[in-house]
Amino acid sequence: NEIPPQFASKRLTDFGFNFSPVFFKVGKKDFLYFVANRDGYSSLYRLQIHTGNRKIVKPELVLQGEKSEKFEAFHLFQSAIDVSKEGIISFVTKSGATDVIHFYSINEKRVFKTFRDSDLITITSPKFSEDGNKVVFQAVDQKGFSDIYIFNLLNNKLIRLTNDYYDDRDPCFGISDNQVIFSSDRTAGEFEKKYNLFLLNLNTHSISYVTYLNTNSYSPRISPDKKYLLFTSEIDGVRNLWSIKIKNGKFGNIVNRVSGFVTSAFDPSFIDSTHIAFAGFEKSAMNLYELNLNKHTKYYSTNHLINKITMRFDSAHGQWFANVIKAGSIKEKYKYKNKYSLDYAMSQVSTGPIFGTRGGAILSLSDLLGNDIYNFLIFNTAQVQSDILKSFNIELQRINLARRTNYGYGVFHFSGNRYDIRQSQEYFYERSFGGFFLLNYPLSKFARIEADVSVINSDKQIITGIIERKALLISNSLSYVFDNSLWGPTGPLDGTRARVLLGYTGDVKYSNVNYFSVIVDYRHYFRLSYSTALAVRTALFYNQGKEARRYFMGGSWSLRGWPRWSIRGEKMWITSIEYRFPLINELLIKFPFLNL
Template structure:
């Protein structure tokens, strides 16, 4: 639907104006900085598309997708009906350029699944564990879309499309499945929400909480009612259409009853943590006040060399920015840079990157997306601006770290299908690669001598715990794969810059990340989740001693040492947002630095499965005690996920035996017709399928759950069909085929009827595109009897390159009654061509050329006007800039502007319509306290030529019910080529007209009704109703005949009209409704009665 709306809007930009009020077309741009040469390979169920040298990444995805599909199929008891196309981008920057969906993709988006063609689209970030998780997550959406909607065309006209999955169900199940039930990050979010009272009922869940609380809800259903109920929920949703009835039918309770059960269980689970652990503000000084100051994200603290200031990322001002805060009290002392407003600073990568100071404290280094490339910027405090920009040919540059000698900046970056460490030599302007392997190397931190780095990596480490199904050791989902390739299990390492030798550090078990070397070089602080929560730890580099220095309820995300080594600034998740804290007591906490394991780490939340069906863990049978050896605790590792022993999930085999695998044996190659996948066997890039059943060593500690579902599957019993590509080769490699453009339907709808009097009638809409979205066709028809009486539009758009082009044709027949009640008709048809060239996300140049034909016919016998045929050629060249931030009812921050040149010429010498014009529109928005906003607009235009274009001022955009028309509006040149300029409230449509105009609008917007419930006489709930007070001042005049004021009958305005008043705006979800009450004034008199208007659409 988004694609359909976009195409209609694009077409409307270049359509001639009609008599309804218009608004100027703005909007940001999706920039194609590069062209992609796509290929694809096929597996049993997937067509996996990739480009450049990404075959190894695509091959990795084959194993992940096929094995994940087996798990999802078992969980939902469903087999897909059609093949699933998958598109893999080599970086997030490339991913943001996709045409598969038209909307802009935010930096925090890890992937998406498009519903019409069921396409999975994901970027590769450098972390194979993140990649595995996103692939599995998006695959759950593809499977459930297939389950709910089947083929898009048939579903569009069937009742089942009315079931709209709530976000908590869609994303909750996706997280549940891709995280194999539960994980420590989800545990942190739901714990924080439960303890701080912002858990939301399912009908009110939205945003990120819908993912994590939704995951908890899905797990609760699976644990209490059985995992087989998950598939039943989707099946029953197709029948019962509402979530309330679906839950009642599936698990016997409605939404409200389910919410009471679930919320009580979460309180029972997490409230005891209050007595065991501390909030961050209880152990450290809180420096930022998220939520209170309008921010939600205060991250990546970096101490200045003097220790008096800390640089951080914050979203306090809507745009992500770098600010300096006082290390003493957290007050903002300087605003450095803001992103998301210009091509130089499109993004600061604040979620994953960092900030680093020069040793002398005069500059900071940070990473930005600039002009489509990754760049390292240096900001000079003495000059108050960025003084150095180094654009690099790498992707996903992270964690810049300025060396103590001031000569180098270390960073992590993605090149090809691997993320490695690099050095940028500032004076030499050279980049040196430090690591070159398939492991994910991140977070470099310097030792004082500038000759060694400590970093985090998922390369093999002796602390990485192997899977031992007899002892039931928990491991992170996907974090370990025996054989030649381990990934996803992060620990700390040291690299020597002289010989590039990498050695591991023993800092204890767990996922160990974000190292920061102390100023004296003796210690390293880092983040570890070894007790189930991301806490701060400190390890001594000259020994094996390490200990926890925090034991908080939520979790730590980033850290920085003070220059004297006596304090650590860190960011922590707290009450639903991230804040900066200062820890001054750096000493062991817990039991001599050993922390109590969370219940999740103790396995109390886990539901385990065997090949015999569903099982539950008997908690008292599982003993999980920490073994203390001196000051070292052997604690359980990773984001402890439930390890499942199942012939359709993880079947552990000895990696040494993989060499002996041959087709025809019990273990077969990829080419085997088997749906049993072993995720553990990888050697030399070859993924191994397992079709044998293993005994279950967990049987003694498991009890059966009654399983009445059996092992049948809904859906096809045969694999989705291949095209002509053969199966994989015996070596396990795949045949690669070039992508070819093939059009398929995105949307189709409408209906037809035949009447003996009116003949054939009907409406239809069709949208076609190729799988990459580079080619789009839009067709709309409204047939009435014959073709010459019908409405037809057909447009083609080509978006593969940076410059987007398109062309189309249209035809319509409209009948009108003029002010004298004379009937006439216009047959309006023509062709159009257009192109736009984006310079960045925020600015573009657009060009449109049209040829219009207008055949006017007068139908009344007493109407002596002659029929006429007009042929007019028009063109427009416009420059558009837009960096605004949207609120609920309109823009709230930023600015947007448009300057356009238009012309109309008589190429066929059939009419006298000929004009030139220039129009300017500038708008600026200010946001206060994340609640109030002010909007200012100034616009003007002038037209010249034999028949200059007319500007009509008055009224408001999309005024419901107002049809006031001036007789001259029906003139061909005005009906199709004039501009209707709004708002000028307090006046009717067409109050002013001329070939010159000026308009100024000012509006103050504020919240009015946060939540309103009415029970009688109607059941009505209205939320987030906004209010506004406004003033509009406008004028339109002919040529130079303008007189702004007069002293006749007292000083007053003459050609200028002014309106003022107040209004309300309500976002009803499917439409924005506006109500305005306005008075007109000439600054001497005010109208006796106000003008009221209901209208729809966003505020200007």
């Protein structure tokens, strides 16, 4: 007997994943502000709504997210936003190591304040008080407790309202700013550990039941006229909208159905006392809907759904307590022992400015946590049987990701004929062996510092048996890398990728090689549609000194339309603009038998 959301309400969006709508009037225009992922990045949007107009309007981007450390990640499925009467939007993003609350001014079109507390790891669903001077929210501290807090915007004071092992969530201010309503699993009695709604009195610090149901209830919101409480509940198996009447400042004991959708409704908020907006799942998307409370009842009056529940609070006494195990304490230190397994085995062909072109088989092993990785490379470049033993190429590398600063080290031995990229038809024999050390320090999710040092013993036969060049090379480089790009089927579709590298390579024993390197590589992607983009790249490659390695370009990986490696030089500049689009989105071959 349940129905899809669009049959009983007005669908406001038709694409992407849209969450947490809140209403605000700008001049004479009505807007819903919400968070959504509509282009691969989660951001803050607004949508103009028109009463009675069924046409879906394209939302307007308000604040771009997930391209900088400040707005590193929106928690679409976890956290709701809110707006005050003065036009201040409160929303949560991950920023650095913890979550923060941003305060965005609709009139000034900027974030003017950010709240951060290093002891609060995750923050969820900040809600404004009636006067707009305080926000109440749920947060998880470093002990793992999920509790309710109030932050005062005027004096920057943080107050912790609950401090226990119950899972408290979805707080909002009640009938007055002296009350906080929240969802919690602190339910005791007959329906122990169910998520019910509770009222916390800020004057007496007492907690009392608002609902007592054998189900889970979330997302409480008080109507603008203070006549009823709206919330979501799983009474009929999915998360639908329900309400409780408020009379003389007290909550009633009868729960009334508001919606009977076949799929769940999330994050309800009031447009006015008779219209609400919410997020609902339908047709593989999360869209926003508007529900008229005066017209919705006709969809449920003739079916067999439960439309009203009378709550009895007889057994709702106290709270439950976790079981305590009484035993003596023994202190022991357990050392984690790595257990490795094979991740993948593959073949590879690669080209680098130091060792030229090489390829072979690669094996990768890692431990259970994926923090300790071993990579093995082995191949042979022998052209005759007598050269097999001296033509083995081996590299062993270890990468450790256990801490913020990642590091790696390894040893290698490479020997065989190398093509001289100065003259494409000539080659020389070179044997090199040594070791290297790598360091990677992330400044944020999008930026990092990379450093590497290599010690290489190189024997190069310029003319076999006649002229040889020996060198003990120390090569080191320092790089800054930035990458907030969004990838699609044709490669990056949006964002920026950049690298600045400074390097020096010198022969510390024979002084046969001595040069420095500079690489500046900048790429920006302008998204033109859902799967097409304009890719702009400009890059400088610069080597200067004695026996400096030459760079090369040409071919599908660097400069398309030119033969592979056809352009060579110690100093190179490239600027390219490409329009990237998929030729074929999907190619299917289906046989009319055996479901093939």
